[in-house]
Amino acid sequence: MDGILLVDKPEGITSNYLVQKIKKHIKEKKVGHTGTLDFAATGLMIITVGKATRLTEYFQGLDKEYITTGELGKITDTYDRQGKIIEEKKCSITEKQLIEAVKSFIKTYPQMPPPYSSKRIRGKRAYQLAKKGIDVQLKPKEVTIYSIEILKIDLPFFTIKVHCSSGTYIRSLIKEIGDSLDCGAYVYSLRRTKVGKFSVENSLTLDQLLKMTKKEIESKLISLRDALYFLPEIILDPGFDERFLKGQRFKVPYQLKGTVKVLDKNGLFLGIGDVKENSILQPVKVFN
Structure with missing residues (x-):
């Protein structure tokens, strides 16, 4: 499982407790969150699962x-x-x-x-x-x-x-x-009601989540590509995708600068890159 879950944290538990309950239920090694809520607070938490736990920093800058x-x-x-x-x-x-x-x-x-x-x-x-x-x-x-x-x-x-x-x-x-x-x-x-464009209205309560099967929860998972909606994306031709995965720098035919999400021709998420001067793509986080 790789992606994010939108969960409505109940009052009276810590953010870490929420993560541990979910982690135990879905039996995944890597589960995290992108920003705490106080013990007495309720509302939207973005739960990262699998490879998404490596992308926490990109969600933390979203408006609330x-x-x-x-x-x-x-x-x-x-x-x-x-x-x-x-x-x-x-x-x-x-x-x-x-x-x-x-x-x-x-x-x-x-x-x-x-x-x-x-x-x-x-x-x-x-x-x-x-x-x-x-x-x-x-x-x-x-x-x-x-x-x-x-x-x-x-x-x-x-x-x-x-x-x-x-x-x-x-x-x-x-x-x-x-x-x-x-x-x-x-x-x-x-109560936190939104993080970026993600809304608590589209979230699962903890009780709902704990009653779902792993397959049902997986169907609620937002993919890495969709979760990073706020980053521009570039699509690499065959051969260049392999170079990216090997951490190599190369020129791309995009008039962009800064942080981008990188996909292959089939829409598979390859990772995060940084487009520098002269359209040079520098791999930052690679997902093999």
């Missing part, structure tokens, strides 16, 4: 969409419902003020990750250090919020749909919205 509910007036140490309340504030604001604050975050800006995150610091995850009471020195990362749709306001709660760049922390966004109103806020619930 989330639906999240925040509660104003409280701040937790994890920025979500799983954490301890460390501060409470009176929050006397109007719906109009909230709407203006939310809309002000449709921009590109340096965002500070939450102290409880999967960011690595000196070889350790930030959340591992934070749990031990160690002060976590994180650096801001530039993120882009492309759009925010306000779905519901029932103060002190508000629900929004966020379309954002890869690397955006929704927990940080909700806290930032709260801080801009001098209220503070934390994530009450979080």
Whole structure:
């Protein structure tokens, strides 16, 4: 089995637990994912199977969409419902003020990750250090919020749909919205609805997947070629496909530059290449 599965992660399990359950059920050695979801979060995870586990980095840069509910007036140490309340504030604001604050975050800006995150610091995850009471020195990362749709306001709660760049922390966004109103806020619930063009609407729940046979699951697998829809593709003539598989560089008749997926004449996925100056194709990842 080689390809990706779209799976709807339930609340109350880790992303790694989800992967291990699937791996055990389908009896495949190589199973992974392209980006974690918090323990309390639900929604779309891209599960990589077989050769697709070597392509994780190409999926990680895709835009994301989330639906999240925040509660104003409280701040937790994890920025979500799983954490301890460390501060409470009176929050006397109007719906109009909230709407203006939310809309002000449709921009590109340096965002500070939450102290409880999967960011690595000196070889350790930030959340591992934070749990031990160690002060976590994180650096801001530039993120882009492309759009925010306000779905519901029932103060002190508000629900929004966020379309954002890869690397955006929704927990940080909700806290930032709260801080801009001098209220503070934390994530009450979080659901990832899209990764690139992949939607949770087309995913399998974990319960559904665990009731399926391996053959049934294989029919739901998205091929490597289709999974990498966001990369331009080049097709190699016979002879050149063998050269590519041997790691050789050569000129291709394509006016492209950068990362491409490489196929043979029959549409078989051969790997990832990098088209350089003068249309020279450099093999990057080869799949024999």
